[in-house]
Amino acid sequence: MSRRATPATPSGSAPARPLRADAERNRQRIIAAAREVFAERGVDVTLDDIARHAGVGVGTVYRRFADREELIEAVFEDQVERLAVVAEEAARCEDPWTGLEQLLLVTGQYFADNRGLRDVLLDSAPDRRRAVSMRERLTPAVAAVLTRAQQAGLLRDDIEPTDVPLIHVMLMAAAEQGRAVTPDLWKRYLTLILDGLRHDRERPTPLPQRALDQGEFDRAMR
Numbered sequence: 001m002s003r004r005a006t007p008a009t010p011s012g013s014a015p016a017r018p019l020r021a022d023a024e025r026n027r028q029r030i031i032a033a034a035r036e037v038f039a040e041r042g043v044d045v046t047l048d049d050i051a052r053h054a055g056v057g058v059g060t061v062y063r064r065f066a067d068r069e070e071l072i073e074a075v076f077e078d079q080v081e082r083l084a085v086v087a088e089e090a091a092r093c094e095d096p097w098t099g100l101e102q103l104l105l106v107t108g109q110y111f112a113d114n115r116g117l118r119d120v121l122l123d124s125a126p127d128r129r130r131a132v133s134m135r136e137r138l139t140p141a142v143a144a145v146l147t148r149a150q151q152a153g154l155l156r157d158d159i160e161p162t163d164v165p166l167i168h169v170m171l172m173a174a175a176e177q178g179r180a181v182t183p184d185l186w187k188r189y190l191t192l193i194l195d196g197l198r199h200d201r202e203r204p205t206p207l208p209q210r211a212l213d214q215g216e217f218d219r220a221m222r
Helices: 021-041 047-054 058-064 068-091 096-113 115-122 129-151 163-178 185-197 214-221
Strands: none
Touching: 021 047, 021 058, 021 068, 021 115, 047 058, 047 068, 068 096, 068 115, 068 129, 096 115, 096 129, 096 163, 096 185, 115 129, 115 163, 129 163, 163 185, 163 214
8 A cells, every 4th residue: 555645845835843932932032132122222232232131142042033133123013013003093083183193192102112113213224124114114194194184274284294203303302311300301392393383373282391490401411
């Protein structure tokens, strides 16, 4: 009785072998460590830094990730997707101006809490190829938020989608300076910016944060 032949696997389409349990644990451990390091220090760290924080050898990191860009993608892909959902929800908001406020406030909080996410989405370093695709994921929804607010006569007609990341760059400069003194200081300047973005307004919007006094200003600048 002849044995049944095993079907040949087509060339180049062999199924990927699942990681062993210990290898997968190491991978998740590395991602968790990278998430913490990137959030605190930004993405301009080495894989050696990530390995030390994860408590593994750098060789283990390289076995799981070919380079830092691949690790950045693994860490931030889901976070960028959450930001895209925020932008899409803002674009569907019943009141277009509220949608714009929601977009800038929620994304600003993400950036204030996560330096690495700021680096990925607000830094145009040419070697960050995956960061470019992540930014492109957000662009259509952000553009839709602006267009709705402009069509409703609420937002200045000369605002473009490329203005939004630069607004965040300004806000995050305030967040960095005020972090040790008043972590939410950037929200004061967001309110000022939003007033400047309005097509017209009856009166200034009350500011959510007080200005720094001279002593606090000196501490923040140091």
